[in-house]
Amino acid sequence: MQLGNLIDFEVEGEDGRFLPRLRGLSHIGFHWQFDRNRLMLWHNFIQKFEPHLKDADELDPFYFDLLLDAAKRWEKQNPKRIVCESYLALLEYEGRLSPDEHCYICEQHIEEEIALMQAFKPAHPACIYAPALPSKKILDFFEHGKSTFLEDHEVEVIFNVVMKGF
Numbered sequence: 001m002q003l004g005n006l007i008d009f010e011v012e013g014e015d016g017r018f019l020p021r022l023r024g025l026s027h028i029g030f031h032w033q034f035d036r037n038r039l040m041l042w043h044n045f046i047q048k049f050e051p052h053l054k055d056a057d058e059l060d061p062f063y064f065d066l067l068l069d070a071a072k073r074w075e076k077q078n079p080k081r082i083v084c085e086s087y088l089a090l091l092e093y094e095g096r097l098s099p100d101e102h103c104y105i106c107e108q109h110i111e112e113e114i115a116l117m118q119a120f121k122p123a124h125p126a127c128i129y130a131p132a133l134p135s136k137k138i139l140d141f142f143e144h145g146k147s148t149f150l151e152d153h154e155v156e157v158i159f160n161v162v163m164k165g166f
Contacts, residue, residue, distance in 0.1 A: 032075035041079040044163060045070075045086075052166035062093055080159040081147040087162045088145055091120055099142040101135070103127055114138050116161045131157045 013020040032038045046067075053059060070086045091097040096119055101110050104117060105127040115123050115130035116138070125132040133154055141147060147155055 030071055030075065035075075038074060038079055041083070042071075042074060045079075045083050048162070048166050063090075066090060066093075078152075078155070080155050081150075083162055084141075084147050084155060084158045085145060087166070088120065088142065090166070092145070097142065098122065099139060101139070110135055116158065118161065118164050119166070120161065133157060 032042075049063070049067075053063065066086055066089060070082050073082055088097065098104075098119075098121055100122055102108065102122070103110055103124045104121040105123050108124070110122055110124060112135055113125055113132035114135040115125040115128050115132060117123055117128055117130075120142070122138075123130070137150055137154065141150060141158075147158075150158070
């Protein structure tokens with residue numbers, strides 16, 4: 001599987017042809033790529049970008065920088081936390097983050113417990129039949145972009161939301 005690798009290359013044939021050729025291709029690896037669990041989490045994360053970006057004609061450097069930053073931190077930090085923080089940064093960059101305290105489904109105010117839908121849309125746990133998370137922690141996560149104060153089981157719930165798709 002060659003998905004999500006960082007490569008260096010030279011482009012040959014940029015003279016208007018449909019698809020230029022890549023020459024001098026070399027793989028730039030990370031140490032964590034030898035850890036099967038981390039590699040599988042990376043591939044699952046990278047796979048979410050293809051359907052999200054498939055219709056884009058040009059990509060902003062933000063996406064490359066986001067993935068490069070994640071890859072650099074992947075070995076030393078919990079990858080699931082990196083995925084959650086990276087996805088939050090992506091939503092914020094694209095203007096799709098809704099740190100609203102009202103349920104997306106019933107539009108009532110959310111009190112103590114919150115559940116997250118795709119794109120981190122807030123809802124009541126009963127409205128979407130999803131695990132409940134502490135509202136204060138999630139809103140702090142949205143505000144600061146760091147999962148430091150979230151428990152591992154809370155990160156797992158958020159990670160599962162991200163894995164449903166961008």
